[in-house]
Amino acid sequence: MGISYNEESRSFKLTAKDTVYMLAVINGEYLGHVYYGKKVPDEQLNYLMRLEESPFTPERNNRDRAVYLDTTPFEYPCFGIGDYRESALKVMDSEGMSACDLRYVSHRIYEGKPALEGLPATFATEKSPAETLEITMEDAHERLTAVLVYTVFEELDVITRSVRFVNGNDKPIKLTRALSACVEFDTDKMDMITLNGSWARERHMERCRLHVGKQLIDSCRGESSHQNNPFVALCEHNADEDRGEVYGFNFVYSGNFVAEAEVTQHAKTRFLMGINPLDFEWLLEPGESFTAPEVVMVYSDSGLGKMSRTFHDLYRENLIRGEYKDRRRPILINNWEATYFGFTSEKLLDIAKEASKLGIEMLVMDDGWFGHRDSDNSSLGDWFVYEKKLEGGLSALVEKVNALGMKFGIWFEPEMVSPDSELYKAHPDWAIQIKGRDLTLCREQYVLDYSRKEVRDYVYDMMRKILDNANIEYIKWDMNRQLTEVGSNALPKERQRELWHRYVLGVYDLMGRLTSDYPHILLENCSGGGARFDAGMLYFSPQIWCSDDTDAIERLKIQHGTSMCYPCSAMGAHVSDCPNHTVGRNTPFKTRGHVAMVGTFGYELDVTHIPQEDRDAIPGQIEEFKKYNPLVRTGDHYRIGNMFEDNTFDAWMFVAKDKSEAMFEFVQVMGRPNQRSRRIRLKGLDPDAYYYEESRPEETFSGAALMNAGINVAWIWNGDGIYGDFSSKILHFVRK
Numbered sequence: 001m002g003i004s005y006n007e008e009s010r011s012f013k014l015t016a017k018d019t020v021y022m023l024a025v026i027n028g029e030y031l032g033h034v035y036y037g038k039k040v041p042d043e044q045l046n047y048l049m050r051l052e053e054s055p056f057t058p059e060r061n062n063r064d065r066a067v068y069l070d071t072t073p074f075e076y077p078c079f080g081i082g083d084y085r086e087s088a089l090k091v092m093d094s095e096g097m098s099a100c101d102l103r104y105v106s107h108r109i110y111e112g113k114p115a116l117e118g119l120p121a122t123f124a125t126e127k128s129p130a131e132t133l134e135i136t137m138e139d140a141h142e143r144l145t146a147v148l149v150y151t152v153f154e155e156l157d158v159i160t161r162s163v164r165f166v167n168g169n170d171k172p173i174k175l176t177r178a179l180s181a182c183v184e185f186d187t188d189k190m191d192m193i194t195l196n197g198s199w200a201r202e203r204h205m206e207r208c209r210l211h212v213g214k215q216l217i218d219s220c221r222g223e224s225s226h227q228n229n230p231f232v233a234l235c236e237h238n239a240d241e242d243r244g245e246v247y248g249f250n251f252v253y254s255g256n257f258v259a260e261a262e263v264t265q266h267a268k269t270r271f272l273m274g275i276n277p278l279d280f281e282w283l284l285e286p287g288e289s290f291t292a293p294e295v296v297m298v299y300s301d302s303g304l305g306k307m308s309r310t311f312h313d314l315y316r317e318n319l320i321r322g323e324y325k326d327r328r329r330p331i332l333i334n335n336w337e338a339t340y341f342g343f344t345s346e347k348l349l350d351i352a353k354e355a356s357k358l359g360i361e362m363l364v365m366d367d368g369w370f371g372h373r374d375s376d377n378s379s380l381g382d383w384f385v386y387e388k389k390l391e392g393g394l395s396a397l398v399e400k401v402n403a404l405g406m407k408f409g410i411w412f413e414p415e416m417v418s419p420d421s422e423l424y425k426a427h428p429d430w431a432i433q434i435k436g437r438d439l440t441l442c443r444e445q446y447v448l449d450y451s452r453k454e455v456r457d458y459v460y461d462m463m464r465k466i467l468d469n470a471n472i473e474y475i476k477w478d479m480n481r482q483l484t485e486v487g488s489n490a491l492p493k494e495r496q497r498e499l500w501h502r503y504v505l506g507v508y509d510l511m512g513r514l515t516s517d518y519p520h521i522l523l524e525n526c527s528g529g530g531a532r533f534d535a536g537m538l539y540f541s542p543q544i545w546c547s548d549d550t551d552a553i554e555r556l557k558i559q560h561g562t563s564m565c566y567p568c569s570a571m572g573a574h575v576s577d578c579p580n581h582t583v584g585r586n587t588p589f590k591t592r593g594h595v596a597m598v599g600t601f602g603y604e605l606d607v608t609h610i611p612q613e614d615r616d617a618i619p620g621q622i623e624e625f626k627k628y629n630p631l632v633r634t635g636d637h638y639r640i641g642n643m644f645e646d647n648t649f650d651a652w653m654f655v656a657k658d659k660s661e662a663m664f665e666f667v668q669v670m671g672r673p674n675q676r677s678r679r680i681r682l683k684g685l686d687p688d689a690y691y692y693e694e695s696r697p698e699e700t701f702s703g704a705a706l707m708n709a710g711i712n713v714a715w716i717w718n719g720d721g722i723y724g725d726f727s728s729k730i731l732h733f734v735r736k
């Protein structure tokens, strides 16, 4: 049983496979955090709460109540009553007061996991069921209820959290800070790992020691962002891929967020995650409720690798949905880097004809097919065909592509509007804006007010006309700018600060409608590359474009960082042409293939113009992808190299769940002169089983030898001096 309640100690124990999370109703009906970490058999650990030490118990010594409140580890700390650390909840009542004091009222434990209204969230399945604890807390003065929701996925070793607020008063109240989770650690000896970057450099890993005070990552851009990803790992100083305690936190949300660690005066750490309180308010009229999105928590006693594999298993089974969830994705060719805006039906068909001969399965028509869009300065919002480019219309093009045996996919940017568009001319008030203030352009476009249903309906109607008129089997949903002048022409002034969140809810609403009305369409999310690679988006689309940086060497870091939390099978990754359009680097075609194979795999080049030898390599590359894709989609991922620490090489493995086979991939980056080979220890195999490497079946090795002693990987040197660095190889180990 995942969740139990001990009546005597009034404590709750949440037990997953290797993890325990304990909380208790303590003195004064507060909810205290007791313990989170490696499994212990004890039913309760309340001795950790120092209940018997009198200076800390307000009931025994009310004189020091604030000391108690400022030092006790709380499950869901409130602002304004004496806890001066960062709080999870802050309110503004109808008198303008901001104190809040939540106390335990009741709880219930039940099988399953509730859906979160309007929000993406993990869900229970028959294969991986869940159990839920709801603890109802109340501020008696404001009659504000907060229901803390904890779900345990026992087998998966995961605990999730969210909070639901209800205004039980007859007066309105505003939430001005409503985070989703708080976890208290009894130490400050931890590192904080975050995934940060920029356009074309998303989710690079950074690791810093915690220090006294507050350290945070966040987004206030309206999306999860290129700059910081809503993921944090807190770990022991000496934790690495395979050793040490790690706590991973991921926010299932695609808008503004904060993830913050505060090291306190007593050398303890409070960690919080939720919607960014910056510029956030939510008005609750009497009886109204608000749900804070979900935080997924993963504890690992064996380093970052185990944490990542737990996230991957959960997301592949209990977050990603739809017909492609467990299926290999079609191998696509996207025309963006091939043509940018300069294409016609004829050009697309040339690409498709060549691509189909080589085994590519789907043509994706990217940006530029609608309105009168010849560059990024017009037509967003005008989702009707640009006849000058698509002579004869869209359905004629799609039919011709289908006749080649290929599927057809299309690009939309549904949240945007260009000033030069029919939509904007008809409805200038539909753009997010502050009346009377100049609207800031970004990539020559404005953001539509997705808090408004009529706006979403209008855009969706246009999309439907396109989707119903041709056999479209894939959509790339792009989002190419962040929000500014965040104001809505439809919201009353007391609800204007809700727009950030209402916008995200609007996006979720439309994506939800799209995916349920068109279940056969494969949806890929994208945001100027990888600015919305988050768990919220994974709920709607089984894959997300990882980055506009398609250079194989840059991708090593981007994909390594992304894999901290998100499964490789969800990473949009393509082979592109050289010199690479973003960094100007030349890399072997084979390496570009090997790196893209770790993700969804596809091509983004003009296949009619690449060197003949690259074109000739495509069928073999596709075969290789098909061979290894089941391992990438269903196996366990082990990181071996780490380009953030050592840029001489990168390497990783995918191991079948039953350990019957494993794929080892090695990329030589900046080879070290005069070092002919490197000993690399493999991971994840069965130590007692025997394996052979496919190309040399006559030699066998025990899993123990391969993992403890390792293999020698020779530096790659092709003799002509060109393809040493940036070369790659795959070794396939098969159990005898």
Ligand code: DGJ
Residues within 6 Å of the ligand: 336, 366, 367, 411, 478, 480, 526, 527, 528, 529, 530, 545, 547, 548
């Ligand atoms: C940004 C995306 O990341 C690219 O792949 C491409 O679709 C462009 N937008 C098109 O405008």
